[in-house]
Amino acid sequence: MADAAVKEKLADSAETERELTDGFHLIIDALKLNGLNTIYGVPGIPITDFGRMAQAEGIRVISFRHEQNAGYAASIAGYLTKKPGVCLTVSAPGFLNGLTALAHATTNCFPMILMSGSSEREIVDLQQGDYEEMDQLAIAKPLCKAAFRVLHAQDIGIGLARAIRAAVSGRPGGVYLDLPAKLFGQVMDAEAGKKSLVKVIDPAPAQIPASEAVKRALDVLKSAKRPLIILGKGAAYAQADDAIRALVEKSGIPFLPMSMAKGLLPDTHPQCAGAARSTVLKDSDVVMLVGARLNWLLSHGKGKSWGDAPKKFIQIDIEPKEMDSNVEIVAPVVGDIGSCVSALLQGMGGNWPAPPADWPAAVAKKREENVSKMAPRLMNNNSPMDYHGALGVLRSVIKERPDAILVNEGANTLDLARGIIDMYQPRKRLDVGTWGIMGIGMGYSIAAAIETGKPVLAVEGDSAFGFSGMEVETICRYKLPVCIVIFNNDGIYRGTDVNSVSSDPAPTVFVKGSRYDKMMEGFGGVGVNATSPDELKRAVNAAMDSGKPTLINAVLDPAAGSESGRIGNLNPQSKLRKK
Numbered sequence: 215m216a217d218a219a220v221k222e223k224l225a226d227s228a229e230t231e232r233e234l235t236d237g238f239h240l241i242i243d244a245l246k247l248n249g250l251n252t253i254y255g256v257p258g259i260p261i262t263d264f265g266r267m268a269q270a271e272g273i274r275v276i277s278f279r280h281e282q283n284a285g286y287a288a289s290i291a292g293y294l295t296k297k298p299g300v301c302l303t304v305s306a307p308g309f310l311n312g313l314t315a316l317a318h319a320t321t322n323c324f325p326m327i328l329m330s331g332s333s334e335r336e337i338v339d340l341q342q343g344d345y346e347e348m349d350q351l352a353i354a355k356p357l358c359k360a361a362f363r364v365l366h367a368q369d370i371g372i373g374l375a376r377a378i379r380a381a382v383s384g385r386p387g388g389v390y391l392d393l394p395a396k397l398f399g400q401v402m403d404a405e406a407g408k409k410s411l412v413k414v415i416d417p418a419p420a421q422i423p424a425s426e427a428v429k430r431a432l433d434v435l436k437s438a439k440r441p442l443i444i445l446g447k448g449a450a451y452a453q454a455d456d457a458i459r460a461l462v463e464k465s466g467i468p469f470l471p472m473s474m475a476k477g478l479l480p481d482t483h484p485q486c487a488g489a490a491r492s493t494v495l496k497d498s499d500v501v502m503l504v505g506a507r508l509n510w511l512l513s514h515g516k517g518k519s520w521g522d523a524p525k526k527f528i529q530i531d532i533e534p535k536e537m538d539s540n541v542e543i544v545a546p547v548v549g550d551i552g553s554c555v556s557a558l559l560q561g562m563g564g565n566w567p568a569p570p571a572d573w574p575a576a577v578a579k580k581r582e583e584n585v586s587k588m589a590p591r592l593m594n595n596n597s598p599m600d601y602h603g604a605l606g607v608l609r610s611v612i613k614e615r616p617d618a619i620l621v622n623e624g625a626n627t628l629d630l631a632r633g634i635i636d637m638y639q640p641r642k643r644l645d646v647g648t649w650g651i652m653g654i655g656m657g658y659s660i661a662a663a664i665e666t667g668k669p670v671l672a673v674e675g676d677s678a679f680g681f682s683g684m685e686v687e688t689i690c691r692y693k694l695p696v697c698i699v700i701f702n703n704d705g706i707y708r709g710t711d712v713n714s715v716s717s718d719p720a721p722t723v724f725v726k727g728s729r730y731d732k733m734m735e736g737f738g739g740v741g742v743n744a745t746s747p748d749e750l751k752r753a754v755n756a757a758m759d760s761g762k763p764t765l766i767n768a769v770l771d772p773a774a775g776s777e778s779g780r781i782g783n784l785n786p787q788s789k790l791r792k793k
């Protein structure tokens with residue numbers, strides 16, 4: 215070819231390249247256009263280059279050791295930010311690893327998008343045995359709020375827009391977005407590509423409650439002699455913190471925060487009934503649920519824990535189908551929490567009558583009794599530690615650092631920490647949620663640090679930690695300000711079970727005297743073995759001051775802890791049960 219012809223051809227192809235875009239870049243541009251600037255995932259075919267390119271284009275790509283942890287990270291990022299958290303996985307096995315987290319996000323009403331690469335459609339659909347073959351869309355569908363597949367580059371914009379809207383509007387949840395390998399390499403005209411992107415306008419539109427519903431609710435509330443407000447994590451998610459606080463304070467009604475709603479108003483607030491839970495559930499006559507569901511965590515609104523006295527329920531929720539799910543709701547208020555609470559506040563007017571004084575007084579008395587009963591136990595300096603001694607320390611750490619984020623999982627480690635560690639600010643307590651799921655620990659800690667920039671204290675049962683423990687490497691790699699405290703009682707619930715029949719260990723026990731702190735040191739983090747509350751306190755404070763990734767192996771008495779923590783009653787029993 216003549217020189218001139220070669221030059222012309224080169225210029226031509228450069229010109230063509232300038233004018234084309236591809237699936238890789240359209241997905242990146244669509245994410246960025248919608249303010250989705252962080253991806254949690256694990257690389258591999260067909261999304262390795264996508265991750266590299268996303269990073270090069272300014273998206274924060276947090277690379278995990280297992281997709282489930284990346285998925286939990288995305289789910290809690292959604293909870294903390296009200297934008298869908300994005301998890302990116304490879305096909306079949308990576309997708310399945312992420313799927314538990316997607317189902318968890320949906321169950322907990324956290325907005326999340328699981329984006330998975332998938333294999334050759336033509337081969338998958340004929341079941342001809344492709345690399346990582348799986349009909350992922352069909353499998354995801356029953357486990358999430360919505361599932362979409364994008365086959366053409368020009369549909370990427372609309373596909374992501376649908377995913378975002380489905381994740382955050384109404385009751386938030388998980389969305390699956392299937393991205394076949396071929397899509398990434400598809401090219402199209404750059405200008406047309408740009409035009410095909412969609413910036414989602416008002417992705418979670420306000421849903422204003424009907425004024426009759428608001429009036430009905432206020433009438434019921436006003437008629438109460440012993441009213442109670444229960445705040446759920448839906449209320450925390452709403453980020454309507456000032457309005458919720460104003461509603462509670464104006465009403466003068468005792469409030470009970472569900473686990474992740476702790477801190478919406480401080481646990482030390484004079485109206486907080488957290489330490490008088492059984493009293494308020496039993497004795498209240500009108501209960502107003504704000505973003506809380508009457509699921510197993512509230513004994514379905516009936517039975518022994520709710521007492522014999524007749525009760526009326528008011529429920530505020532964005533999902534109409536939630537009403538009457540377990541018991542009759544006499545005053546349903548359907549709308550987003552922020553709009554509902556504002557409407558209620560407005561309807562209460564300037565001189566809302568406080569509840570009859572004997573009720574808040576009785577609740578306060580019970581609370582003081584319970585708090586003072588607990589106090590001396592929290593001050594013990596036993597070695598090896600018991601739960602109360604160790605948690606007494608962590609309680610004061612959070613009191614002194616109220617903006618730190620507390621991540622918490624385990625059985626006894628969870629139930630006791632929830633009761634003992636007071637929270638002071640909204641959305642600072644992140645835990646196992648609706649399913650009581652083990653494994654959220656490191657994923658949540660990583661996302662909490664990334665999304666908020668705040669220090670994280672992860673209080674983990676030794677079993678609970680094991681589900682995501684390998685992510686300590688991720689924490690060290692990204693140099694995140696995460697302090698992990700492992701309540702090491704040598705096992706699940708306890709470390710004392712024995713197998714009297716063979717030399718195999720009992721199913722609930724682990725290696726005795728394990729040193730989880732050594733794991734952290736292996737990746738360049740700080741490891742500490744703490745055998746007393748005093749040592750624990752010093753180590754946690756040092757970690758929170760330095761912001762260095764730290765793992766503290768807190769040596770607990772293996773006999774400390776009870777079967778299944780506070781929910782042992784859920785274990786099935788048989789009359790024929792043999793020990």
Ligand SMILES: Cc1ncc(C[n+]2csc(CCOP(=O)(O)OP(=O)(O)O)c2C)c(N)n1
Pocket residue numbers: 623624625626627628649650651652653674675676677678679701703705706707708775779
């Ligand atoms: C995904 C998942 N698998 C298993 C369980 C069952 N489970 C509940 S608590 C728990 C671990 C409890 O032990 P640990 O974390 O050490 O807390 P401890 O009670 O000893 O303080 C397990 C395995 C679960 N809740 N979730």
Ligand SMILES: [Mg+2]
Pocket residue numbers: 675676677701702703704705706707708
């Ligand atoms: Mg344990």
